[in-house]
Amino acid sequence: MSPTETTRTAETPGTPALALRDVSMAFGGRTVLASVALDIAPGSVVALLGANGAGKSTLIKILSGVHTDHGGEVRVDGAPVTLDSPLAARQLGIQTVHQRIGEGIVPGLTVAENLVFEELAQKRGNPFLNSRGTLARAREIQAGLGLDWNDAVLKQDVTELGISDRQLLILARALATRPRLLVLDEPTSALSAAEARRLFALVERMRADGIAVLYVSHRLGEIDALADRLVVLRDGLLTEDQTAPFDWDAALRAMLAQPPARPRAQPEAQEATTARPVREGAGGEVVLAVRGVRLFEGRSPLDLDLCSGEVTGVVGLLGAGKTELARGLFGAEPFATGTARLDGAAYAPRRPADAIRAGVHLVPEDRHADALVPGWSLAQNISLPFRAYEQVARVAPDKIPAIHGYDPENHALVMEDMSDLEVLRTLLNEGAPYGPHTSARIGELVAQLSFATSDFGMPSAERKALIAASVSPELCKITEDVVLSEPYVEHEHNHWHEGLDDLASAVRADARLRTEVADLRHTFMTGAQALLHGDLHTGSVMVGTRQGAPVVRVFDPEFSFVGPIGYDLGLYWANALVSEERARALGTLSDHADQLRLSWEAFETEFRRLWPTRIDTFFNDAYLDRFLGQVWTESIGYAGTEIIRRIIGFAHLTDLTTLEDPVPASRRALLLARELIVRRKQLKNPNDVRAVGQPT
Incomplete structure (x- = not known):
């Protein structure tokens, strides 16, 4: 029977399943519920x-x-209860299926275990040992909902399900309890x-x-x-x-x-369709043209034109590719085959930042998980990019896109046009050199930002206020987990080429490596030295020339948080060293490894130049030497952790994944990363690092 053919049963007098009597609630001085009475x-x-x-x-x-x-009373089957x-x-x-689906699943457990989770939680001992019984019960529960997941789906981690399937899972689990x-x-x-x-x-x-x-x-x-x-x-x-x-x-x-x-007619059921009159001006020129895109291996290629003045609907069953198409156009999961043109020009975003720069935005399927910063207010989420830029612009205005205007009331930001610049990673992957002054400018940026927002350059009270206004603890925690924890344990985010199985296992089994990473993680968690860019890699750097002079702009500070100064340098160095492995795999000459030296020399020179302006002269020049040595050592370690994350953890680098055979270069990079982490205190200068990275 379809929803529009429902035969309703009129409510009959009797004991309600649920009754609310005079239910009220207030938060502070604001009443949010007032004497609500309801029978169901x-x-x-x-x-x-x-x-x-x-x-x-x-x-x-x-x-x-x-x-x-x-306040008030809740009754179930006529009896007052305390919830x-x-x-x-x-x-x-009383079972509730919440709108925020992520609250209803347990990551790290299988689909089957999530289906029977409430029953498992009531058993003594370790209920997860009886996997056969769990699977059998899960089949019963899903059958009751009319789901048709096979055993392979039931055995996979629940986070591999799409949003729609997760919602159906939560509903099935709720109904299983009658x-x-x-x-x-x-x-x-x-x-x-x-x-x-x-x-x-x-x-x-x-x-x-x-x-x-x-x-x-x-x-x-x-x-x-x-x-x-x-x-x-x-x-x-x-x-x-x-x-x-x-x-x-x-x-x-x-x-x-x-x-x-306006007067409203009776609404239509969800599946009904109403012809929408064609608006004047619709069907204009093609804005986005997609040709030969294959969303799944072995499926037919897709062609699609999106025209100005039109709203194009994409429909399909679960798993048909709707999400994959949207994420591909946004650069979150670049298409393996096919081409696209935006306003007549080639369009091939390799990451969301590329799409955003081109004027393409995505409202994701799971907006809470994929589009918001948890713990931040609506205003903070809307103005997040500006909050990050604002701090850097104060101390290094020539190294980020110029801010021409910001309307905080409407959260509108007008920035420098960078359409004449190129993403550094794209150029490197195409075989281009770093270009003059690129790494030196990066080193100067890190020095200027870190000095100005550290205890050397800012009074304590002002610094605390700045951190409170600009830093999200949740984002710091994400970085601790993604970079400095997850790659060394079994985790859903981890994935790698099958040719790296032995090295991935070795990384997790290496007790010395894990101890050294734990030391770096603790430093990250406790070393609140300065505000950082936090995601400083070659995909965040725009380069080019203007009037014959080199131009470098650091763009897309995805995180704005506080931490050890060496973390920013380490992330940039990791990218340079991975680019070196790519060049080696392609048999081309490169200067990538030398970027570590260039950026460090620029960082040290700029930090020493700023040192006489420190607000507390108790820190003498001898201390500066020791402090810079500490930053160097930590930078080397964080470079190693970033390389490992980018190969066997979350968010791999296209430097390696786009190679015809990425395994040899990835293996060399992983081995190099381990040496950087465990030997970081013995590596005293860039030449020592180059020696570690030489092929044997």
């Missing part, structure tokens, strides 16, 4: 509507046992039309089985098709309560506290 009968679907900030999320969290400091934890809510038969009440928070937000129809059928089954459903959605067509009843929250108050068929004009008035902009 067994086998009924009650839709909850409300604008953002109406109190829906707070109500859901009360029912889920997350918010416990509320003092998520476990208590589940034990009382809940009294199921709360569905925006359940179709990540589902295609076909997947949504599967969900609608499940809701009908739940209704028939006597399960009460609280259905939270902004999609009026779904509510019209599924719900027996709707209630509206506005400013924490229940302002409307209707039974089907619904008066949508009244519902919208109640939700928005104002009349709809």
Whole structure:
């Protein structure tokens, strides 16, 4: 039965599955729920509507046992209950499928283990030892939802599932417990039309089985098709309560506290389509042309034209390639075959920064995980690039793109046009040399930024305020994990060419290496020496010439955080040394390894030039020599950790992956990285590093 053919069962008098009486909650002095009273009968679907900030999320969290400091009473099957934890809510038969899907899965466990996770958590001993029993139970659960995952999918890590499948997994796990009440928070937000129809059928089954459903959605067509009843929250108050068929004009008035902009007909169900009149000016010139792109091995190539003035919809079943197409156009997963042209010019982004510079942006499928910085406010997320540039512009304005204007109210940033410059990594991969002054400018930048934001160049109180305004602890933690932890343990982010299996295993088994990396990690965590660029690599550097003079601009500071000065230098050196291995694999001469010397000499010279301006002369010249020696040693170590991360960890470098046979160069780079880390205190100068990197 389709959603539009639903035969609703009118709510009958009796004991509600869930009853709320005078439920209220406030945060500080702001009331978010005020005397909410609501009954939900067994086998009924009650839709909850409300604008953002109406109190829906707070109500859901009360029912889920997350918010416990509320007034009023909650009853299940007529009996007052205390929902003092998520476990208590589940034990009382209240299951919630949250909108933020990442909160409902357990990374590091298989799909099967996630499906049966709640049952496993109640067993004594180690429930994960019985993998055969887990797999059998997972098959039963998924069959109940109509899923058709084979054993290979059930055995893979849950993070390998797409967003849609993760949502279906969470729903299947919730239904396996036979809940009294199921709360569905925006359940179709990540589902295609076909997947949504599967969900609608499940809701009908739940209704028939006597399960009460609280259905939270902004999609009026779904509510019209599924719900027996709707209630509206506005400013924490229940302002409307209707039974089907619904008066949508009244519902919208109640939700928005104002009349709809125009008379609204009954909404269509999700799968229905309405012809949209062609807008004047649509169908203009081709902006983006894609030719011969193959999204999956063995599949037919794709051709696509996107024209100005048009909105092009891309539809397909789960796994058809919609996400792969979007990520490929954004440079997150470059296409293996095919070409694209943007405004008539060749377009081949190798990373998202390339796409952004070309004017191509992506609103990702999982916006919380892929597009936001956790722990930062909305304003901080919107203005993140400017916050990073602002600090560098104060001390090294000639080494980053000029900022022509910034409107903090509208979060609009106008920057220098760099269309005449090239990405350094692209040039290096094409066989070009570094060019004059590139590494020297990088060394100067690190010296100027680190000195100005360290205890040498900034009073303590001012420095603390700067760090508080510019640094995200969450981003620091991401770097600690991705670069200085994950490559040395079993982790979902790690991947490598099969020809590196033995070396990847050796890295994780090398006790001495791990001890040295732990030392570097501890230094990173505790050595809050200065503000850093934090992702300083050849893909972040733009180079070219203007009026016959070399130009270097450091762009795309993806992270802005505090840490040891040597970390920035180490990341840049890692790229230079990997580029050297690429050149060696191609049999070409290069000066890549010499960039380490050039950047270090420039860094040391600039830091010594700034030293007389230090604010505390207690630090004498002899201390400066010791301090620079420490920075050198740490830079060598961080270069090694970055090389390892880029080969067997997260986010590989195209310097090696684009080689016809990347294994020999990757093996040499991994062996070099180990030597840099474990021998960093014995390597006293760039010549020592060059000697380590010579082929044997």
